[in-house]
Amino acid sequence: MNKIRIGYSEMTAVLVILIGMKAFIGYPRMITEHGATAGWLLPIASGALALGLWLIIARLLERFPGKPLTAITELLLGPGLGIAVNLIMFCYFLVTTGLLLRIFSESVILSLLPETPLSAIAVFYLFGAWYALYYGVEALARSSYIALVYIGIGLVTSLAALFPYYDFRMIFPVMGFGFGSFLKSSVFEISSFGEVIALAYLVSYFSSSDRAKIKKIGVWSMGVVILLFTSMVTVYLMVLPYPTSTETFVPIYQLYRSIFLGHYVQRVEAVFVIFAAFTAIMRIAIGLFVTLQILKDTLKIPYYRPLLGLFSLLLFTIAFTPQNIVETVKLESLFSMYYGGAITFGLPLLLCAIAFLGGKGEKAK
Amino acid sequence: MKQKIVFLMLLAAALVFLTACWSSHETDELGYIILLGIDKGERNIVNVTFQLAIPQPIEGGDAEKASEVISVEAPSLFAALELADSFISKHLTFIHNKAIIVSEEIAQEGLDRYINPLVRSREVRRTNFLMVTQGKASELIQANKTLVFERYPSRQIDIFMAASRTTGLLPHADIHRFYEGLNSPGSQPIAALIGMEKKSPEKEKEDELKQQEQNSKEKVEQGLAYLPGEIPRKGGNEIEIIGLAAFREDKLIGYLNGKETRFYQLLTGNFVRGSITFPDPDPKEAGSNIIVAEIIQGRKPEVTIDLRQQKMKIRLFLEGEILSIQSGENYEQGRLRRQLEDYVSRTISREATRLIRKTQEEFRADIFGFGENTRTDFLTWQDWIEYDWLSKYPQFEVSVETEFHVRRTGMMMRTAPSEQKEG
Numbered sequence: 001m002n003k004i005r006i007g008y009s010e011m012t013a014v015l016v017i018l019i020g021m022k023a024f025i026g027y028p029r030m031i032t033e034h035g036a037t038a039g040w041l042l043p044i045a046s047g048a049l050a051l052g053l054w055l056i057i058a059r060l061l062e063r064f065p066g067k068p069l070t071a072i073t074e075l076l077l078g079p080g081l082g083i084a085v086n087l088i089m090f091c092y093f094l095v096t097t098g099l100l101l102r103i104f105s106e107s108v109i110l111s112l113l114p115e116t117p118l119s120a121i122a123v124f125y126l127f128g129a130w131y132a133l134y135y136g137v138e139a140l141a142r143s144s145y146i147a148l149v150y151i152g153i154g155l156v157t158s159l160a161a162l163f164p165y166y167d168f169r170m171i172f173p174v175m176g177f178g179f180g181s182f183l184k185s186s187v188f189e190i191s192s193f194g195e196v197i198a199l200a201y202l203v204s205y206f207s208s209s210d211r212a213k214i215k216k217i218g219v220w221s222m223g224v225v226i227l228l229f230t231s232m233v234t235v236y237l238m239v240l241p242y243p244t245s246t247e248t249f250v251p252i253y254q255l256y257r258s259i260f261l262g263h264y265v266q267r268v269e270a271v272f273v274i275f276a277a278f279t280a281i282m283r284i285a286i287g288l289f290v291t292l293q294i295l296k297d298t299l300k301i302p303y304y305r306p307l308l309g310l311f312s313l314l315l316f317t318i319a320f321t322p323q324n325i326v327e328t329v330k331l332e333s334l335f336s337m338y339y340g341g342a343i344t345f346g347l348p349l350l351l352c353a354i355a356f357l358g359g360k361g362e363k364a365k
Numbered sequence: 366m367k368q369k370i371v372f373l374m375l376l377a378a379a380l381v382f383l384t385a386c387w388s389s390h391e392t393d394e395l396g397y398i399i400l401l402g403i404d405k406g407e408r409n410i411v412n413v414t415f416q417l418a419i420p421q422p423i424e425g426g427d428a429e430k431a432s433e434v435i436s437v438e439a440p441s442l443f444a445a446l447e448l449a450d451s452f453i454s455k456h457l458t459f460i461h462n463k464a465i466i467v468s469e470e471i472a473q474e475g476l477d478r479y480i481n482p483l484v485r486s487r488e489v490r491r492t493n494f495l496m497v498t499q500g501k502a503s504e505l506i507q508a509n510k511t512l513v514f515e516r517y518p519s520r521q522i523d524i525f526m527a528a529s530r531t532t533g534l535l536p537h538a539d540i541h542r543f544y545e546g547l548n549s550p551g552s553q554p555i556a557a558l559i560g561m562e563k564k565s566p567e568k569e570k571e572d573e574l575k576q577q578e579q580n581s582k583e584k585v586e587q588g589l590a591y592l593p594g595e596i597p598r599k600g601g602n603e604i605e606i607i608g609l610a611a612f613r614e615d616k617l618i619g620y621l622n623g624k625e626t627r628f629y630q631l632l633t634g635n636f637v638r639g640s641i642t643f644p645d646p647d648p649k650e651a652g653s654n655i656i657v658a659e660i661i662q663g664r665k666p667e668v669t670i671d672l673r674q675q676k677m678k679i680r681l682f683l684e685g686e687i688l689s690i691q692s693g694e695n696y697e698q699g700r701l702r703r704q705l706e707d708y709v710s711r712t713i714s715r716e717a718t719r720l721i722r723k724t725q726e727e728f729r730a731d732i733f734g735f736g737e738n739t740r741t742d743f744l745t746w747q748d749w750i751e752y753d754w755l756s757k758y759p760q761f762e763v764s765v766e767t768e769f770h771v772r773r774t775g776m777m778m779r780t781a782p783s784e785q786k787e788g
Binding site for chain 2: 036111112113115116120124131165167172177240244258259260262263266
């Protein structure tokens with residue numbers, strides 16, 4: 001059992017950054033690719049679906065009080081299959097974090113440091129994440145909590161500053177590619193909220209009084225992320241309407257660059273890029289932490305710190321596996337925002353089915 | 366202690382990256398492009414003109430020496446940039462570019478191929494103003510080197526373009542809006558119009574003759590109907606920014622003069638304020654007296670489109686302040702105020718309708734973006750695309766209604782009748 005405890009608000013902040021960071025990279029572009037003008041409604045529909053699935057998964061956690069999902073998986077599937085399923089989840093977090101590392105690094109090249117080698121930027125991000133994790137997850141959670149306030153202020157300010165470009169007509173026709181396509185996209189897009197499952201692996205970091213609140217943390221963090229995604233996509237569509245919305249590599253950066261409030265308030269993106277870079281470091285650190293936590297619990301390793309160097313190297317390798325940025329973005333979009341739900345929600349739901357139908361679990365008895 | 370050492374070591378390592386040494390440039394290494402001009406080339410595909418800032422103290426000095434204009438012919442915009450590096454001891458950068466000026470010839474051929482690299486560029490912002498000149502962009506930029514009121518054209522262009530909010534004689538046209546107009550199935554793009562003062566004696570004679578032929582009422586009505594280079598004036602800057610260039614897809618198809626641009630601004634809801642001169646509402650006074658009112662667009666226009674009957678109704682909501690009543694009639698109050706409001710409303714509706722018809726018949730292009738209002742009539746994107754608004758736009762029957770209310774009357778409550786009139 002861990003002695004480190006993370007509070008309710010801190011954990012909500014960690015999850016908001018873990019799930020919501022997509023809004024700062026490809027999410028608005030990808031969602032308008034799938035939903036066209038209905039892109040702004042997709043986060044609400046898919047978010048509501050994901051929320052429903054989370055409530056089911058939370059019931060599974062309630063059946064096994066104090067046990068992380070790694071332990072529940074092994075209990076329900078047996079050690080062999082349990083470890084295999086846990087490793088699938090581990091691989092999911094590892095690969096998505098690796099791809100994000102590449103995308104964040106490429107974004108810095110695109111926006112700030114065009115002549116800097118990609119590897120140098122990636123190493124900088126990894127050092128930041130490594131350092132944050134070396135200091136401990138408690139520090140990471142508190143930093144997330146503090147950072148979230150500034151990220152929120154920065155985001156609201158930047159979106160409001162784009163007001164002269166708002167055109168509310170651009171969020172219509174309301175059904176985009178049609179109801180069938182909307183429904184299909186809503187189901188697939190639940191993947192964008194898949195990281196909420198990380199909460200189920202971090203049970204041991206809650207005090208016994210806070211454990212009951214796990215469900216609530218998931219609901220709150222997803223609620224905040226739904227709001228974030230919806231407002232971001234709505235503004236994005238109003239400023240850069242479909243189909244040009246599908247062209248941009250880093251939508252938020254393009255929005256920042258469009259801020260023009262007269263001669264003295266323009267070219268302000270540098271201010272916001274600092275927030276984005278800082279949040280990116282946090283996101284990589286949290287992603288790496290969840291990855292290591294799953295591995296630690298699966299292989300029953302007492303500490304994760306000795307693995308930090310090794311896994312930073314692994315992340316670096318994964319980041320540089322795709323040939324180019326287009327391939328990376330495509331992979332990341334498909335993996336974490338479209339099909340990833342099959343892993344993040346699919347596997348836990350399978351466990352739910354086994355537990356509920358088989359009447360397993362401490363509370364069930 | 367150990368942790369502190371690790372922390373310090375990591376901090377020291379981070380410093381290496383934080384200096385951004387790979388992407389660093391000394392400020393005196395860079396040549397900041399502030400205006401970009403694109404013409405057709407004679408020896409190569411394009412002739413690209415750059416106006417570069419020569420950084421120096423703001424106070425004092427000659428404006429002409431504050432910038433340098435160079436032109437280079439190349440197969441593309443970026444090739445021109447590279448070529449310029451071989452005869453300029455600066456690395457040229459677009460990061461401070463303010464406006465892009467394209468020649469009429471280029472605009473008529475199609476702007477898409479020139480806009481595309483600008484939109485893709487990490488240096489050029491979409492907030493760069495986009496302008497078309499009837500002559501050569503290179504000559505215009507060269508002529509604009511002798512600035513009168515500013516030292517740098519970037520500031521000059523910013524102030525000029527802000528006039529879209531204070532006079533409405535030019536649109537706020539930037540790359541962003543052009544590109545969105547180009548890609549939207551519900552509107553067509555526009556650009557601002559820029560030109561040089563024409564100083565030929567023939568032109569002066571022509572203007573004089575034209576003015577002699579017009580009576581006072583026509584002069585008032587046509588008061589702002591100028592394209593760049595046509596404003597009868599002496600002094601000031603070499604350039605004039607007035608009117609707009611209309612495009613069908615990416616090709617230039619015509620111009621709107623200053624007066625028409627105001628109505629364009631009113632119809633798109635982008636008119637903020639501006640004073641408009643009307644002939645006196647009393648037909649007996651119309652030939653000799655005028656009324657000047659500052660018009661403010663109270664709220665965005667209401668556009669109702671009946672797709673089945675192909676009818677379009679636009680309602681404009683305007684407020685105003687009386688600036689001048691030459692006839693001395695008491696238009697501030699009572700029946701006369703209502704008469705003035707009706708008169709202004711009718712005049713604006715008539716002119717706005719005339720402008721829409723021009724875009725329907727002459728341009729066959731919805732530069733106002735009325736089609737964007739039809740988005741709510743469709744449930745899906747495909748249905749909207751299939752309706753093909755842009756091809757149907759010229760067939761729509763249009764009516765414009767204006768609601769104008771006098772809100773303020775300047776520093777005077779009423780116009781007292783003069784003794785002569787009383788007698």
